Amino acid sequence: MKILKNSERATGKGPADWFTGGVWIEPVVSPEAPSRLQAAYVTFTPGARTNWHTHPVSQILNVVSGFGWVQLEGEPAKRIAPGDVVVIGPGENHWHGADAGRALVHLAMQEQDEAGSVVSWGRPVSDEEYAAVR
Amino acid sequence: MKILKNSERATGKGPADWFTGGVWIEPVVSPEAPSRLQAAYVTFTPGARTNWHTHPVSQILNVVSGFGWVQLEGEPAKRIAPGDVVVIGPGENHWHGADAGRALVHLAMQEQDEAGSVVSWGRPVSDEEYAAVR
Numbered sequence: 001m002k003i004l005k006n007s008e009r010a011t012g013k014g015p016a017d018w019f020t021g022g023v024w025i026e027p028v029v030s031p032e033a034p035s036r037l038q039a040a041y042v043t044f045t046p047g048a049r050t051n052w053h054t055h056p057v058s059q060i061l062n063v064v065s066g067f068g069w070v071q072l073e074g075e076p077a078k079r080i081a082p083g084d085v086v087v088i089g090p091g092e093n094h095w096h097g098a099d100a101g102r103a104l105v106h107l108a109m110q111e112q113d114e115a116g117s118v119v120s121w122g123r124p125v126s127d128e129e130y131a132a133v134r
Numbered sequence: 135m136k137i138l139k140n141s142e143r144a145t146g147k148g149p150a151d152w153f154t155g156g157v158w159i160e161p162v163v164s165p166e167a168p169s170r171l172q173a174a175y176v177t178f179t180p181g182a183r184t185n186w187h188t189h190p191v192s193q194i195l196n197v198v199s200g201f202g203w204v205q206l207e208g209e210p211a212k213r214i215a216p217g218d219v220v221v222i223g224p225g226e227n228h229w230h231g232a233d234a235g236r237a238l239v240h241l242a243m244q245e246q247d248e249a250g251s252v253v254s255w256g257r258p259v260s261d262e263e264y265a266a267v268r
Contacts, residue, residue, distance in 0.1 A: 001204070001206045001209075001220065001221065001222050001223065001226055001228060002220070002221040003204070003212055003214065003218060003219070003220050003221075004218065004219040004220075004221070005215075005217075005218055006197075006215065006216065006217025006218050007217075009217065009219065028194065028196050028219055029194045029219060029221060029243075032192075032221070034191050034192065034224060034245075035191055035192035035194075035245055036170075036245070037171060037192070037194065037243060037245060039194065039196075039243060057168050057169055058166070058168065058169035058171070060162065060163045060169075060171065060173065062162050062173075063140075070135070070137070072135045075135075078137055080137070081139075081140065082140065083139075083140025083141075083143065084137060084138065084139055084140050085137070085138040085143065085162055085163060086135065086136070086137050086138075087135065087136040087137075087138070087163060087166070088135050089135065090168060092135055094135060107241070109163075109171060109173060109243065111169055111170070111171060111245075
């Protein structure tokens with residue numbers, strides 16, 4: 001058993017290669033075999049969002065606060081609010097992020113595949129794509 | 135992709151076979167292959183606790199609110215507070231629950247083994263064992 005006290009945890013900036021706008025990541029756990037779970041709280045400032053991306057196994061989001069959007073490729077974006085749970089299946093191309101006028105905090109849980117990968121990143125969500133969300 | 139709105143989610147009573155005192159469970163996700171992740175928020179009323187138990191793969195706890203305790207067999211109980219993360223390895227016999235005078239809410243994440251098991255339940259934490267916690 002290992003206890004990581006809240007004061008010993010860290011919040012890091014989400015890299016510009018993966019996100020548009022101000023995104024902050026607070027890891028909960030990194031995979032340690034036999035577990036393959038990675039979990040983190042992600043804070044998006046208003047207008048911030050992930051790039052398009054896929055997960056090899058799955059991704060579960062649980063919204064903690066604020067208001068945001070999730071979009072599956074080829075479908076309209078859907079609103080997400082506190083308490084909502086989003087289940088994204090293997091290979092589903094999608095993005096998520098804050099509303100233009102609201103911050104968003106969600107917990108994100110994803111599992112490693114056999115190769116140790118939890119995510120495959122694509123291109124940014126363009127301003128035109130983001131502006132079409134409502 | 136599947137979105138479960140907060141209003142469609144449910145909170146159930148934790149069964150007396152697994153818990154002592156008032157415990158409420160709010161599932162976030164149940165395993166759906168290839169994912170093997172099960173996650174839930176667990177609310178313990180003051181004095182409530184799990185039975186002794188083990189997990190075949192792992193368990194990650196993240197305290198949301200309140201104040202509680204986690205104990206690994208053969209070791210003194212340790213205090214847990216909001217933001218703390220507890221990582222429990224495969225087969226580690228332990229229990230967790232609320233302080234005698236405080237409620238506790240934590241997120242619990244565990245993974246299925248090949249047989250589909252996420253937990254193996256043991257006997258209740260006796261009042262004597264619980265009273266020794268401080």
